[in-house]
Amino acid sequence: MTTVNKDLQKERERCTFDPLELTHLLDGGVEKTAIRREREEFFLSDPQLQDTVPAEYKSHKEKYEDAIRKGCRVLEKVQELQEQGKADMDVFSQVLGGMLGSAILKDGNPLTLHYVMFIPALMGQGTVEQQGYWISKAWSCNIIGTYAQTELGHGTFIRGLETTATYDSSTQEFVLNSPTLTSYKWWPGGLGQTANYAVVVAQLYTQGQCKGIHPFIVQLRDEDTHEPLPGIKIGEIGTKLGMNATNNGFLGFDHVRIPREHMLMKNSQVLEDGTYIKAPSDKLTYGTMMFVRVVLIKDIARYLSKAVTIAIRYSAIRRQCQITSDKPEVQIIDYVTQQYKLFPQLATCFALSMSAEWIWDMYNNVTAELDQGELERLPELHALACCLKAVASSDAAGGIEVVRLSCGGHGYMSASNLPATYGLVTAACTYEGENTVLFLQTARYLVKAWRQAISGQDLPPTVKYLTQLSRGIKQRPWKNTLTCIIRAHQSVAAGFHV
Amino acid sequence: MTTVNKDLQKERERCTFDPLELTHLLDGGVEKTAIRREREEFFLSDPQLQDTVPAEYKSHKEKYEDAIRKGCRVLEKVQELQEQGKADMDVFSQVLGGMLGSAILKDGNPLTLHYVMFIPALMGQGTVEQQGYWISKAWSCNIIGTYAQTELGHGTFIRGLETTATYDSSTQEFVLNSPTLTSYKWWPGGLGQTANYAVVVAQLYTQGQCKGIHPFIVQLRDEDTHEPLPGIKIGEIGTKLGMNATNNGFLGFDHVRIPREHMLMKNSQVLEDGTYIKAPSDKLTYGTMMFVRVVLIKDIARYLSKAVTIAIRYSAIRRQCQITSDKPEVQIIDYVTQQYKLFPQLATCFALSMSAEWIWDMYNNVTAELDQGELERLPELHALACCLKAVASSDAAGGIEVVRLSCGGHGYMSASNLPATYGLVTAACTYEGENTVLFLQTARYLVKAWRQAISGQDLPPTVKYLTQLSRGIKQRPWKNTLTCIIRAHQSVAAGFHV
Numbered sequence: 001m002t003t004v005n006k007d008l009q010k011e012r013e014r015c016t017f018d019p020l021e022l023t024h025l026l027d028g029g030v031e032k033t034a035i036r037r038e039r040e041e042f043f044l045s046d047p048q049l050q051d052t053v054p055a056e057y058k059s060h061k062e063k064y065e066d067a068i069r070k071g072c073r074v075l076e077k078v079q080e081l082q083e084q085g086k087a088d089m090d091v092f093s094q095v096l097g098g099m100l101g102s103a104i105l106k107d108g109n110p111l112t113l114h115y116v117m118f119i120p121a122l123m124g125q126g127t128v129e130q131q132g133y134w135i136s137k138a139w140s141c142n143i144i145g146t147y148a149q150t151e152l153g154h155g156t157f158i159r160g161l162e163t164t165a166t167y168d169s170s171t172q173e174f175v176l177n178s179p180t181l182t183s184y185k186w187w188p189g190g191l192g193q194t195a196n197y198a199v200v201v202a203q204l205y206t207q208g209q210c211k212g213i214h215p216f217i218v219q220l221r222d223e224d225t226h227e228p229l230p231g232i233k234i235g236e237i238g239t240k241l242g243m244n245a246t247n248n249g250f251l252g253f254d255h256v257r258i259p260r261e262h263m264l265m266k267n268s269q270v271l272e273d274g275t276y277i278k279a280p281s282d283k284l285t286y287g288t289m290m291f292v293r294v295v296l297i298k299d300i301a302r303y304l305s306k307a308v309t310i311a312i313r314y315s316a317i318r319r320q321c322q323i324t325s326d327k328p329e330v331q332i333i334d335y336v337t338q339q340y341k342l343f344p345q346l347a348t349c350f351a352l353s354m355s356a357e358w359i360w361d362m363y364n365n366v367t368a369e370l371d372q373g374e375l376e377r378l379p380e381l382h383a384l385a386c387c388l389k390a391v392a393s394s395d396a397a398g399g400i401e402v403v404r405l406s407c408g409g410h411g412y413m414s415a416s417n418l419p420a421t422y423g424l425v426t427a428a429c430t431y432e433g434e435n436t437v438l439f440l441q442t443a444r445y446l447v448k449a450w451r452q453a454i455s456g457q458d459l460p461p462t463v464k465y466l467t468q469l470s471r472g473i474k475q476r477p478w479k480n481t482l483t484c485i486i487r488a489h490q491s492v493a494a495g496f497h498v
Numbered sequence: 499m500t501t502v503n504k505d506l507q508k509e510r511e512r513c514t515f516d517p518l519e520l521t522h523l524l525d526g527g528v529e530k531t532a533i534r535r536e537r538e539e540f541f542l543s544d545p546q547l548q549d550t551v552p553a554e555y556k557s558h559k560e561k562y563e564d565a566i567r568k569g570c571r572v573l574e575k576v577q578e579l580q581e582q583g584k585a586d587m588d589v590f591s592q593v594l595g596g597m598l599g600s601a602i603l604k605d606g607n608p609l610t611l612h613y614v615m616f617i618p619a620l621m622g623q624g625t626v627e628q629q630g631y632w633i634s635k636a637w638s639c640n641i642i643g644t645y646a647q648t649e650l651g652h653g654t655f656i657r658g659l660e661t662t663a664t665y666d667s668s669t670q671e672f673v674l675n676s677p678t679l680t681s682y683k684w685w686p687g688g689l690g691q692t693a694n695y696a697v698v699v700a701q702l703y704t705q706g707q708c709k710g711i712h713p714f715i716v717q718l719r720d721e722d723t724h725e726p727l728p729g730i731k732i733g734e735i736g737t738k739l740g741m742n743a744t745n746n747g748f749l750g751f752d753h754v755r756i757p758r759e760h761m762l763m764k765n766s767q768v769l770e771d772g773t774y775i776k777a778p779s780d781k782l783t784y785g786t787m788m789f790v791r792v793v794l795i796k797d798i799a800r801y802l803s804k805a806v807t808i809a810i811r812y813s814a815i816r817r818q819c820q821i822t823s824d825k826p827e828v829q830i831i832d833y834v835t836q837q838y839k840l841f842p843q844l845a846t847c848f849a850l851s852m853s854a855e856w857i858w859d860m861y862n863n864v865t866a867e868l869d870q871g872e873l874e875r876l877p878e879l880h881a882l883a884c885c886l887k888a889v890a891s892s893d894a895a896g897g898i899e900v901v902r903l904s905c906g907g908h909g910y911m912s913a914s915n916l917p918a919t920y921g922l923v924t925a926a927c928t929y930e931g932e933n934t935v936l937f938l939q940t941a942r943y944l945v946k947a948w949r950q951a952i953s954g955q956d957l958p959p960t961v962k963y964l965t966q967l968s969r970g971i972k973q974r975p976w977k978n979t980l981t982c983i984i985r986a987h988q989s990v991a992a993g994f995h996v
Contacts, residue, residue, distance in 0.1 A: 241917035
């Protein structure tokens with residue numbers, strides 16, 4: 001039977017609000033809490049998803065084998081849910097990438113990118129015909145894919161990618177090639193030993209001209225034997241600070257031929273004769289990256305919440321040092337130094353959770369508009385996804401370390417789950433857009449917006465406050481209301497000392 | 499043949515000073531550089547000390563077995579050096595704890611505490627007779643020891659340790675007991691499966707009175723079978739963020755009896771009849787902890803130097819983004835944002851290295867004075883060791899993460915060695931005195947010194963500047979000389995805005 005530590009019980013009884021109300025708010029409603037709990041029970045109670053030996057004790061090979069076994073079991077269970085009509089789109093990101101996933105698949109999973117990047121890339125960048133053909137194969141796991149963009153030599157500078165896809169109109173094929181060592185694809189999850197397909201981003205050459213980077217679907221391994229196909233050089237890149245069950249891989253091409261139809265042509269196209277038809281907007285190619293960033297913000301908010309929950313509970317039950325000799329030792333949560341570590345991080349959890357929900361809604365609205373051909377809000381979404389991904393991952397990674405260290409030596413133990421949580425979140429500081437670069441992009445967007453503000457141009461909703469503030473502050477927002485707090489933030493953001 | 503990357507070569511050629519001169523300065527002279535290089539060659543070239551498979555790919559059990567095998571091989575080689583008259587006292591901390599050690603024994607070693615804490619505890623707290631008996635056994639590795647102070651429930655609050663050592667004058671024995679779960683010893687390196695002896699810190703009870711914490715030498719395992727002795731409950735505490743080859747353990751006692759002579763009695767004593775003789779100073783008990791902190795500062799400085807070297811070299815050879823389209827991509831070290839990450843950490847390496855040398859000398863002087871019965875400089879050394887251990891570990895851990903992240907995704911890979919380096923250094927933020935506690939102790943020392951300054955009392959050398967500044971600043975140190983920089987630092991430290 002589970003018993004609750006007395007100090008923890010005491011703290012809970014002192015709560016001045018209804019915690020269930022907050023739970024419902026964070027879940028998005030009473031029903032969603034119920035669904036979440038049912039799902040947690042459904043997955044977490046499965047004996048096949050439980051560890052008899054914690055992963056940290058196993059070899060890298062055993063970790064991989066476990067991850068594949070568990071990943072497959074999770075997908076079987078998702079199928080069960082689907083058959084019962086209980087699965088929605090969310091369930092995949094929940095069990096493979098999100099919090100529930102991180103409880104089952106603690107250090108990443110080789111199948112995650114199949115759902116989080118491969119299928120979204122097909123959906124976002126394939127034509128309707130391509131979607132019809134590939135997504136059914138992918139959805140039923142008859143093929144397992146990943147998303148191969150970053151190269152050993154190029155991450156931030158996407159324009160500099162070196163992998164080439166040269167159109168040969170005589171055979172109506174693209175020839176994929178890795179001309180240098182630095183052109184090898186590097187990092188894709190599940191690429192090492194798992195995926196047999198990938199969406200590969202390469203420099204498109206047709207009719208003797210480079211047309212910039214485009215996505216291609218490429219078969220990597222034989223569907224029956226799983227052996228790499230001729231010309232495919234593939235393997236795992238090695239162990240990392242964390243996410244050691246993601247099976248990150250490398251990939252090189254030695255003049256690998258794929259049919260013309262394997263270029264994902266929703267946006268740009270190459271016709272049979274090699275004629276290139278440009279996409280209506282350059283930004284459309286970045287759809288998959290934007291999707292991943294938006295999803296990441298939600299995940300990061302939850303990881304920080306998990307770490308903060310662990311550290312605050314520990315601080316309630318850990319007692320250390322006597323202040324007065326006839327009293328028991330003090331709960332460490334009562335030390336001001338400890339509160340300075342914990343509580344700002346607790347506040348950050350709420351700020352990030354709310355921002356994550358907000359940008360998720362915006363993403364869905366803007367992509368719906370995109371399908372109608374409206375591109376107007378795309379730059380704003382892009383800027384916000386950049387900014388929030390960088391702020392969320394930096395603040396959360398730093399915050400997790402603060403609360404981990406606040407648990408003393410016990411936070412250093414794997415059993416606290418804090419080291420693994422840090423490993424997952426700090427990874428997000430450098431992947432899917434390196435944070436310093438994203439911060440600079442945010443700065444550039446803001447400076448541009450400021451210029452537009454002072455020249456009297458109309459601004460997108462989230463930076464509209466600059467228009468008013470570009471004319472100076474007329475009234476200082478001293479009144480202690482929510483509106484005034486927002487005004488004060490806006491003023492500081494615009495460079496005024498309030 | 500080793501070739502040097504062209505960009506790296508170019509950067510080296512632009513160096514405006516003689517790097518070898520700096521090397522000699524950091525090593526402590528030309529001869530010491532030569533000795534260091536000879537030693538590095540001697541240890542690193544040994545095939546038995548090289549990894550055929552990197553540790554990260556192995557199971558926890560295999561990591562332990564490797565660590566023991568390598569630890570033993572290292573000690574064989576130290577013995578070779580001793581026979582050739584080439585070994586000094588430094589060699590142990592170099593190969594087991596320091597930088598050379600971290601190149602061979604990458605994630606800690608179960609034998610390290612034998613040299614770094616067990617033997618120093620015997621030397622610092624044993625009587626001359628006890629030293630004669632135990633140190634020869636320990637030195638020859640006929641016994642392997644560790645140092646067991648921290649308990650599951652008590653780290654910072656040493657006075658609160660719960661393990662008891664009750665003197666039974668009828669048999670002239672101490673009875674060691676662990677009355678609660680929280681009283682279990684927790685963390686000692688090498689305790690899990692390796693050590694057969696430990697210096698155990700316990701509450702001494704004699705003649706019905708508690709006399710506070712004292713050190714006892716306790717046999718844990720049979721010298722022949724290595725089985726735990728009756729009443730000894732012992733095992734490994736589990737995996738951690740790093741240092742997974744240290745074999746950290748737990749230890750409980752069920753009324754374990756040890757001879758009276760096993761109390762380390764250099765400072766306090768218990769006579770045959772149970773009479774307690776108090777140490778001349780309470781601070782003497784903390785000798786081993788102070789030694790470890792002083793050694794740590796040196797190690798931490800070197801770890802940061804290693805991380806900074808890796809990141810700066812990487813930044814010289816990594817190129818990313820074109821500024822002008824007809825030029826090659828830019829070396830990332832040329833970006834100001836990258837320089838802001840790297841160069842302050844480079845400066846910190848020198849500051850910490852110099853401070854580490856300085857406090858090492860002070861430690862040796864003060865302990866020599868202690869042997870003469872002079873205790874005067876002990877509080878100052880204690881305060882400085884606290885402060886520098888905390889500053890060094892916090893700044894270095896933070897700095898390592900800054901430079902790790904400056905390498906983008908490549909810094910996340912184990913191959914960069916940056917994750918493991920962070921794991922080793924961040925551990926030092928919570929062990930051997932939790933940093934927040936040490937910072938508060940530093941603050942208390944400074945406030946006390948300030949009070950003494952304003953009341954006109956004489957101050958120890960390192961805080962003497964407060965005496966002058968307690969009377970206000972007469973002349974602002976604007977002149978750009980080294981003395982003025984020091985004055986400016988002193989003024990800021992005393993709370994003046996310069």
